Amino acid sequence: MRRLLDIIRRSFSARLSLWVLLWAALIFIGSLIYVSVVTRRSIREQTITGATRVLENTELRLNRILDDVENMADNLEWLVYRHLDSPESMLEYSRTALQGNHDLIGCSISFEPDFFPGYHYFSAYTSRADDEVVTTQEGNDDYQYFYLDWYLLPKILNQPCWTEPYSDWDYDDDATLQTDMMVSYCKPLTGDDGSFIGSISLDLSLKWLSETISAVKPYTGSYCTLLSRGGTYMVHPNPEKLFYQTIFTRSLVDPDPERDGLGHSMLDWNTDFQEVMLDGVDSYVFYKPLKNTGWSLAIVCPEKTIFGSFNRIRRILSTLLILGLLLMFFSCIRVVGRSVKPLRELAAEAGRIASGDFEHRIPRIDRSDEIGALSRSFDDMQSSLVSYIDELKSTTVKRERIEGELRIAHAIQMAMVPTVFPPFPERKELDIYASMTPAKEVGGDLYDFFLLGDSLYFCICDVSGKGIPASLVMAMMRNLFRVYAKQGQSPLEISMSLNDNLSEENEHMMFVTAFFGRLDLKSGLLEFCNCGHNPPVLIPADGGAPAFLECEANTVIGVCPGWKYKGQSIKDFRGCKLFLFTDGLNEAENCSHEQFGDQRLLAVLNRQQRASAEDTVREMIDALSDHVGDAEASDDLTILCLGLSAGKKQK
């Protein structure tokens, strides 16, 4: 199953075919159900109409038979009353009845015991066997007719009535027992005073009646049945039921409310139809009472007979539908599979390209449909891809070269600044440490220092912009700083010289913020000139709080040629520390775009008053790292810290 699902998941044609099959099945099955329901309803209505018509015709036919019998009884009654003084006439009248109505098999004109003088029993009876009509007086000690139904019923009810089915028996010439089931129409005879004097009984053979009615079959497999007042089957195609069972017999051991309901409804003389299971067969039963008899006539139509043709057609349609859907499914798989075969090939070829074989040529599909367009697009894409890859290779080579050069530039740049600490081991009074971290391979920051006699020249600069242009300016700044410094210029003079120099032909308007200083290690005199750079922090010798150094508002270098810079000085720097930095420190942002800021900077320095320059710088870098976290550095970071020991001052 999992394998099948896997195939379906991976096969576009199987998936598409399944969807087509699903929707086609839904549409076809829905249509089939709709047609089935409508057709079935129509057949059902036709059945009801047809069966009702047949039932009414059968009822008319039966009523004609029964009416003839009842009319014969009326005629006999008239004759009997005219000759009540002549018992012999009764024999003749009884014979006349059978000769006048060939449906009858027997006629009895019977009287109360001792009604006729000289006769204790008198029952004039005529019966028909084959074509022979036999008349006898049959009352005797062995045959006391006045205890029998056909005599007692009209006597007790005092009105004409039909009996329940009963059996008649006799022996034929071979002394073989012969029986016949019959019903009798009985009519009471009354004397002048209204008292009962006897009865007329006319017998109908149920076998004959059953054969007559059983011929009525509105549908193949349907049958007609007739229930007596007591539910006995007077007409039924099943010999085991006919005369021997009632509609309730089965319920004695296996009650069935549906079947019993049908029986009660029929015996209540209702006219109706009902869907019910009879003898394990779903059937439609149409029934109506027969007048004056208490009997109920019914036509039973098995559902499979009524809907036989319909069910057969539906089965055929269903089979065709299933076969059609399967055919459609497999055809769909085949057609779609054939259609997407170029796609599979395309996918395979594309896979080769994806694996790195960019030169592999995709076979061209000469089709004008979407797949052809896709193939052409793939072809174009491959050409573009090859060109792009070639270009990328070239670009990559160039970039690698540039990166290599940048790495060299970085090394050169880092070599430009002092990186060995302590730089002047012999000058124990001087404590200096610096750090520079470019944001890119090369940066625009600069720090530098060197000794010229007892004077320590130092500077920190920040060139506008980043990268190679800034680094070139930085290199130029470093060289010019050293040249001017070695000429013995003061920081103010260096600032002005550099400004004039950089301002010339500064088409790109690149500028530099800088802080130049010269510290006399003997006297502790610190001269400095701040050219638009962040004011450094002075950590005083007296243990006071670190504070930003008050600096003149000089402009940056490289923008305004001839600018009159103002220099400043601290007479005795001994015991103090000066912390210089670029804006890569105080303006560094964390992921929340929160800057490191001056306050954090001062707080760190406050904790590092007694620390060495190196520890101060490292602690500051650590604090900055904690603050920035995973945020990418956006600017070069340069820190320079220098201090002059107080011991020199004491000397």
Next chain:
Amino acid sequence: MKNGRHILAILTLAALMPAALCQAQTKKSELDTFIFSPQWSAQAQFAGYYVAKEKGFYEEEGLDVQIVHPFSTQTAEDRLRRGVSHAATLTLTEAMSIVDDGLPLVNILQTSMNSAILLVSRYGGDPMKLRGAKVVTWRAGFGQTAKCIASQSHLSYQWITAASCVNLFIAGAVDATLAMSYNEYNQLLQTGLIKPGEGVYRFSEHGFNIQEDGVYMTRTAFNRSRSKAEAFARASRRGWEWAAEHPEETLEIVMEYVRSMRIPTNRILQSLMLDEILRLQLDPDTGTRDFRLRPDMVRQASGLMAKEGLLSREVKYEELLP
């Protein structure tokens, strides 16, 4: 009907007698044959006798038993009185009526230990409250007990005697009918006119549990062929015991008789009848199949009938014993 002999028999009571037996019975009865007449047409009420015959129990006793059913208008009693049957089944009350009438009878086998008589109302209520109602009873005379009780209860029933009770009930000609729990009651149930347990008065549940079916012979016939009578009783008892142990096979035998005699009945009715008959054979006190006449029941039936004038004197238990 060609021979002119015409008998109308009620559907449920059709009594059919094989022609050969009918013609030969008189001659053979005094020879080695034993003519036995159940009091009704072929049905499971007489299953034990059919079993005894079909299983060869009678032959093993040296008897050639011929089972001859009566006509609906010629009862087993008639056959017994006329001497055309050696033995016949009768109810206890019928037997006492005959003895009271001057014909001494001997009970050679008592099968019933309980009363099966019911009174069934067509209206569903208590039938013992239908004063003045038309109630149908059998001509065969099984209804003596019911008549006595109705008389004692001053119900003033209009008794209608018929060869068959069921069809008058179905036709609405009567208000109530006597019925046997094993026969007519099931027939009435299968008409759908009554519901099980409704409108039924069981005499056995109201202090009138009197034995019914037993096999009787005239004392004269018994004295003449005592050994045959005892052999018949032994084999018949064996037949009943076998029937109780093999109800399904017994039903098959019954249905063979029913079919051969074209009795308009069905297997379900006969199955229910067999079950009920076998139940009625259990002694109400011991729960066993004793096949004995009970003196207390004879005394109760005799006293009841004598009091109501159905007997001119009380018939003693001992009078019925062999």
